[in-house]
Amino acid sequence: DTGVSQDPRHKITKRGQNVTFRCDPISEHNRLYWYRQTLGQGPEFLTYFQNEAQLEKSRLLSDRFSAERPKGSFSTLEIQRTEQGDSAMYLCASSLELSGDTDTQYFGPGTRLTVL
Amino acid sequence: GQNIDQPTEMTATEGAIVQINCTYQTSGFNGLFWYQQHAGEAPTFLSYNVLDGLEEKGRFSSFLSRSKGYSYLLLKELQMKDSASYLCAVRAMDSNYQLIWGAGTKLIIKP
Numbered sequence: 607d608t609g610v611s612q613d614p615r616h617k618i619t620k621r622g623q624n625v626t627f628r629c630d631p632i633s634e635h636n637r638l639y640w641y642r643q644t645l646g647q648g649p650e651f652l653t654y655f656q657n658e659a660q661l662e663k664s665r666l667l668s669d670r671f672s673a674e675r676p677k678g679s680f681s682t683l684e685i686q687r688t689e690q691g692d693s694a695m696y697l698c699a700s701s702l703e704l705s706g707d708t709d710t711q712y713f714g715p716g717t718r719l720t721v722l
Numbered sequence: 723g724q725n726i727d728q729p730t731e732m733t734a735t736e737g738a739i740v741q742i743n744c745t746y747q748t749s750g751f752n753g754l755f756w757y758q759q760h761a762g763e764a765p766t767f768l769s770y771n772v773l774d775g776l777e778e779k780g781r782f783s784s785f786l787s788r789s790k791g792y793s794y795l796l797l798k799e800l801q802m803k804d805s806a807s808y809l810c811a812v813r814a815m816d817s818n819y820q821l822i823w824g825a826g827t828k829l830i831i832k833p
Contacts, residue, residue, distance in 0.1 A: 646826075647826075648726075648809050649765070649809075649821075649823050650823070651820050662818060697764055697765075708753065708770045710755070710767050710770060711755075711821070712767065713764035713765050714764055715763065715764050716764050
């Protein structure tokens with residue numbers, strides 16, 4: 607069990623460019639979550655998948671954000687036409703959802719995005 | 723609406739005990755989590771409470787009172803490595819069972 611991994615760990619881009627982040631969850635986990643976190647705040651929910659199905663997306667999430675989990679394993683988060691306000695840490699978490707279980711989320715190391 | 727409150731910052735002495743409080747307002751409570759987050763790193767899971775009472779796990783304990791919308795994380799025998807932010811997160815029906823996170827409590831440990 608290698609834990610949740612994310613790539614890249616850091617990304618610097620210019621305003622208006624597109625960026626894509628990858629998350630590899632813990633192998634047997636069926637749920638995958640994307641969060642955004644800024645300094646001094648808790649994680650903000652963006653979206654989550656159960657297997658390959660995207661079950662929920664935050665109402666606060668701009669149409670510039672899209673996520674996929676094509677085969678129910680790794681996931682990608684794309685941000686189009688980046689803005690300076692998109693600068694944040696993007697966290698991925700995974701969990702194993704079983705009936706009656708706690709559904710504890712385990713986080714990856716995050717991708718820190720800086721938009722210039 | 724949903725609201726989670728934690729103190730912004732606390733200071734404690736190495737070897738001592740500290741209690742970090744979390745209050746919440748939600749509808750359809752379905753569990754409360756505590757996570758530890760060192761600066762620049764991802765949150766790591768500490769504890770989970772869904773029923774009233776105290777859950778003990780080594781130096782860390784977590785308490786829940788659902789009727790009061792209140793939880794605390796108790797850290798004993800503080801070590802310098804415990805300097806971190808501690809995040810309280812609540813899962814509830816009115817958030818479609820997604821975790822709603824507090825802003826975190828930054829704990830500073832002094833020698």
